[in-house]
Amino acid sequence: MFEQQRDVYTKQKQEQIEQMKEMIKSQNEEIKDIHEYSKKIQTQLQQKETLLKVEKVIAEKEEKSSPVQLLKGKYNANDHKTLRLWWSHSTKDVNI
Incomplete structure (x- = not known):
């Protein structure tokens, strides 16, 4: 009688252990999927930040090199070539 109860108890516990193993395996797969998804989202965010x-x-470079900014004197000392290039192109159409 005792042995039979013990066997039943042992069998129940083994079934519980197997169920827990399956549950843990399932949760590990979910965690892995979530981790992969979060890595993908992180990569996309980094790409968007880089693009921005x-x-x-x-x-900023377009703003600094716009003709209006160049004529206002708001240009870098190294931008004199850009100013000359812009000026030479803009004066070609003007007949004085």
Whole structure:
């Protein structure tokens, strides 16, 4: 009788252990999927941040080299070539 109860108890515990193993395996797979998804999102965010930085630099360079800014004297000392180039192109159409 005792042995039979013990066997039943042991069998129940083994089934519980197997269920827990399956649950843990399932949770590990979910965690792995979430981790992969978060890495993908992180990569996308980094790419967007890089793109925004590049766009900002381009916008700043365009702003600094615009004809209005160059004529207002708001240009870098190294931009004199750009000013000359712009001036030479803009005066070609003018007949004085």
